[in-house]
Amino acid sequence: MFTIVAALGSAFSYAVSDLFSQRVARGARPLTQVVWVLATGSLVVVPVALLVDGLPHGAEEWRATGLAALAGVAYFLAFQCLLSALRVGDLGLVSVLNSLQGAYAALAFIALGAPLTRLLAAGLALSSLGAVLTSYEGRARTTRGAGWAFASGVLFAAVFLLYGNAGDISWLSQAAVSRLTSLAVALPLALASGGVAVPAGLRGTAVGAGLLELAGLVLLTVSLALGPATVASVASTQFGTFAVLLGAVLLRERPRRHQWAGIAATIAGVSLLAAVV
Numbered sequence: 001m002f003t004i005v006a007a008l009g010s011a012f013s014y015a016v017s018d019l020f021s022q023r024v025a026r027g028a029r030p031l032t033q034v035v036w037v038l039a040t041g042s043l044v045v046v047p048v049a050l051l052v053d054g055l056p057h058g059a060e061e062w063r064a065t066g067l068a069a070l071a072g073v074a075y076f077l078a079f080q081c082l083l084s085a086l087r088v089g090d091l092g093l094v095s096v097l098n099s100l101q102g103a104y105a106a107l108a109f110i111a112l113g114a115p116l117t118r119l120l121a122a123g124l125a126l127s128s129l130g131a132v133l134t135s136y137e138g139r140a141r142t143t144r145g146a147g148w149a150f151a152s153g154v155l156f157a158a159v160f161l162l163y164g165n166a167g168d169i170s171w172l173s174q175a176a177v178s179r180l181t182s183l184a185v186a187l188p189l190a191l192a193s194g195g196v197a198v199p200a201g202l203r204g205t206a207v208g209a210g211l212l213e214l215a216g217l218v219l220l221t222v223s224l225a226l227g228p229a230t231v232a233s234v235a236s237t238q239f240g241t242f243a244v245l246l247g248a249v250l251l252r253e254r255p256r257r258h259q260w261a262g263i264a265a266t267i268a269g270v271s272l273l274a275a276v277v
Helices: 002-027 030-052 058-088 091-098 101-111 118-135 146-164 171-192 200-226 229-236 239-250 257-276
Strands: none
Touching (some): 058 146, 058 171, 091 239, 101 118, 101 146, 101 257, 118 146, 118 257, 239 257
């Protein structure tokens, strides 16, 4: 029960964070919001990680720290792509396409030697069908940003793979190193290309997005620690579902019929992949 609550809380936190970030990215620019989210998370998690874990010790921990830093670079690129998609596209559709990161990670595992089971194949097939239906525009104008969303999913899958190989340091240290590295990349780029100013009316929203993004990470970790991992993984992947609901209720987003079918297929496929990978 607590596993499901924590995992769904993680998914909801990520969805609301994306909703807030979309508003800021449209009122300022994606790179500016990336900096605000990363700075907010870093101010919270880095001091805690230093207090709890301290600095790395030994070759294995330093190796894991290096992988977490690489994950930070990939995370910056992934988040920048996501906010670029949200700036022009619908929250629900972009988030669902971004959730395909689970399918990309599964393909990477297969490429590295994992067996292709029937359930895994079914999850990949559903995800692929959903991606095609959701991103097919036809006469609609609701799939703007789909390319950025696909790119974001691929990069987030790379982040997961790097985190998975950085297990010699705690998740807290991984998050701290990753966030700090992401910020170290994003901040100079933002300062060199227009600064990090956000309109006064959006500053609370920008900070809130950062806190919610960090809350999503913490709740995800808690759910995985409580276990079972399969239940936690399936529940935590439902951020796309929450984003669709938020987009429909709060933003009056109206996908076409084939896109609703694609959304359903993608969510089902990603959930299945989360259960078997």
